[in-house]
Amino acid sequence: MTQAFVARHIRIMLPTLALTVLLLAVFYMQPRAMSYLGLNLLLNLALPIAFATIAQMFVITVNELDLSIGAYVGFVACVGATWLRDDPLLGVAALAGGVLVYAALGALIHLRNLPSIVVTLGMSFVWLGLAILVLPTPGGKAPDWLRAVMTWKTPLLPFTIYASVALAVIVHLGLMRSAYGAVLRGVGGNPRSVERAGWSLLTAKMVMFGLAGLFGVFAGLALVGLTTSGDANIALRYTLLSIAGVILGGGEFTGGRISPIGAVIGAMTLTLAASFLSFLRLDPDWQIGAQGVILIVVLALRILINRTEARAS
Amino acid sequence: MNASLLQRLAAKPWLWAYLGALAIWLATIAFTEGRGGGDVLTAALSFATFSVIVAIGQMYVITLGPGNVDLSIPATITLAGAVSMKIMDGQDAMILPGLLIALGCGVGVGVGNYALIRLLRIPPIIATLSSSFIVLSAAISYSRGIRIKPPPMLADFTTWIVAGIPVLAVAAVVLTAIMSVVLHRTIYGRTVTALGQNARAARLAGLPVDRTRFATYVLCGAFAGLNGYLLSGFSGGAALNMGSEYLLASIAVVVIGGTSVAGGFANLPGLWGAAMLLFLLVTMLNTYGFGAGVRLVLTGLIIIGVITLAGGKRQAR
């Protein structure tokens, strides 16, 4: 029992360790990064990725996968850079509509027993198309209040760090500690038994997909607040980044085994990895490749630790 | 429950793809009042060929069971295209070595993918995603954005059309038929479907589990490599983004074609119906004069519509 306990905790610690090592490496190479401004530059884009990763995590908790989150974040960013500024009511309605569509997708996937990979694959086309309809060419402007929030000069540490910590803690409390959170995770672990106990799987799926839609909205707004202008293609890579972030953070694809804190750390690690590579003055051709290598190394470490633990037990 | 009913149910998923493709084609030529219907089909066959080639590999991988998918296909296509074009350097004499090198690139990526999955126990989605980053970097670094024309004979062969039917499409149909026999009538194929249904039972039944998984990822890589080679010939050279559309397309074609995403049940004829459907859909929307936004939205909605109609199948656990 204790060995399994230790293994679980080391697995939870690993993302933190990876983040720390990466941060130290960056500081070592670029001591100036060890400042308020430097940290802000490094982790600037972490918040939207963290939101998207949490959104993905909700979906993964109930054994589904969202391949449309990137396109959806792009759609939100486009709405944020246009309607939300010009016609706030329409903008809010559009974003609320997005959340409702997500909840409806959860219902559709559950009721018709559809593979979420394909449904969300189709949705990625839909969101991209809608984004293009809202904002045909890159441009637009984020509302001033959004800009103000995202560039808020918080004391001691940059806003991103506070916001990420708050995000991790809030989602952790909601999903890992609350009474209904246990039911939601139970749906990932053994849906039939949860259903037999009298809970509605339909509700659970709709809640989780709705939450994914909501956090996708946060991701898109955070992104457009940082970049100030929108673009339909702005966040397409978020789909893969968010999946990688969840897994990097100790989550698993099936069985409802996830970790919100880990997911946020995973997202920050991925962001930092990109910054780290630019500091390395690596040939730009190989930057993407190096991200792949980092991903593999961290995962390999996790496997190694698990295996050592298993042998020790 | 009798066998014929079950057979009908089993046949249903891929039927939808063909019906959808037919309906869309009819809608298209209804708009043009019958003009260009044949040309549309020729074009659809040409482009469907490339989707089907990668989808065969993807289908075998998906059939291995939940969680198995190859996201490195686009990068492999690009790498194989870039490397083979550069090596052939437009000379007809190098066509065969070029093909072997393209296949070699694919096999190499497949071996790498499986090494990550088996040795490091990384989930296939993440393993193939990570490796695709590396492969793509290699392709970028290798080609340096220079576009080299394919050998004339390769270009001619890949664009050769006889009586409105692309020769390459015929070859690909033969390939599909062969892979269908492999799936149903060889121990390898049976093992793939067995693994997708119950991996533990497959191992206990004494089937060569590891070898089969390995072969499947290599096979998928090889098909992607083949696609990169042919596509470069077809479109006048390799481009860095040439593979990108095949990530979603390969998965969509497999699933719309009636293969179970949960694994254990595969379906080859459906691949053609699905690939034609996806191409004809874009053609139809272009014909109707829709902009890119509407076209994307409708494409997405139709994918969801098809899977909703065809779906409701058993999912894993």
Add this chain to the structure above:
Amino acid sequence: MSQPQTDPILVHLDGVAKSFGAVQALARVSFDIPQGACIGLVGHNGAGKSTLMHILAGSLTAGSGRIVVEGVDLTDRYGIATANAHGIRCVFQELSLCPNLSVAENARILHPSLKGWGWRKRAATLIRDRLDAVFPQHGIDPDAIVGDLSIARRQMVEIARAFSISDRPVKLVILDEPTSSLDAVLAGQLLAYVRRFVAEGGSVVLISHLLGEVLSTADRIVVMRDGKIVAEREAGAFTRTSLVECMGSMVQAEEGAGTPTKRLGDIPVVSAAPATRSATLPGGTSLLAHRGEIVGLAGLGGHGQTDMLMRIFDGAARPIPGVAVDGKVAIVAGDRQTDGVFPLWSIADNMTIASLGQMARRWLIDSRAEQGMAEDWRRRIGIRTDDVDMPILSLSGGNQQKVLFARALGSSATIILMDDPMRGVDIGTKQEVYAMLRAEAAKGRTFLWYTTEMDELKHCDHVYVFRDGRIVTDLARSELTEERVLQSSFEAAA
């Protein structure tokens, strides 16, 4: 609650019927579950017990008939929620906990009232108290993740959860093969608790293949056959033999078990030392098996028998220190769903999968040979189907198990490993399979048979008793008695 004077009826089932397509699983069954009583429910596989219990638990809807709970006719609105609200709980055969949640969180799933501040603590207390009550000295931490627990402990948690009380009452607990993963001590604790629960006014329906368990624990026993109730009497009015007679099987009082098989050849085809974790304990005896032998692996469940079979299975494919296997090995899985059946395939595909190597001409599998083998084995092992191309899931559990036997026996394997394969198989099927095993052994095949049922050990030439992953005794056929096996299984535990 006032003391009930003439035990009132808790649940009254009247003419409940259920069909699946053309198959009638339940034909107008009527019976009563009184308060403060334990009803034993026995019958072969496919007799309709599970269907009946699923209807009672609300997870299946009855085709016709009435369900009356505490005098209220609930037929129209009967479902999972109604059953829960009336305190009807069920421990199903397949474990139904969420492996990713902690023990306490799993308790929470069953009790909607465990919410708000401090729910975690209340949930932990709730489940710990009930575990203490049912299984004293269980040693289970309420915060442990269920996936990290052993199968036996998971089953303990599940049982304790079913008996736990929050604002939802517990009036009736249905236990479907509750002791299948428990050792004798734990099973005894559970049955004792059932008696205490009943004495306090609760009701229990106990479904078990272990007739001794039912006879000693139940007040009344209901026997089902072919979707009907064929007998219902006070438990005292039944004996083991009369129960078996009621179930309708031909009682062969272990006659076939009398004649020993012949050992063919002196060189063992399997020799395997158990994998011992600690170096301080001696490894114990090695397992030896010769051609033509049926070797039993006995002892309490989970004491290393399955591990041993897996070691031998792996040892046939690649070198493993301490294991020597001479010949091809096939395995008959006990846990059909996870280890055996390919659910999307036909009966024939499931049967031939281990023999395809012999049927391949060049690269291709010969369909005619395949069909031939499937037909041949359908007849030889008596699989109840008209068409081997039907889906495997169209068969009952016992017949699916026969397909798995055919898969192993039909292969070219000379050594057959059996991992408690008769779990949940009816007596008729068992007798047929026993006879087939003896015939195959006579032809020179070797069987290694892990079983949890004493009666089956009598078919073995000699029996290795396992304890804590080691072989503690090797009993020859002549020395084999239930007492000796139990003695060896428990020696150190006492």
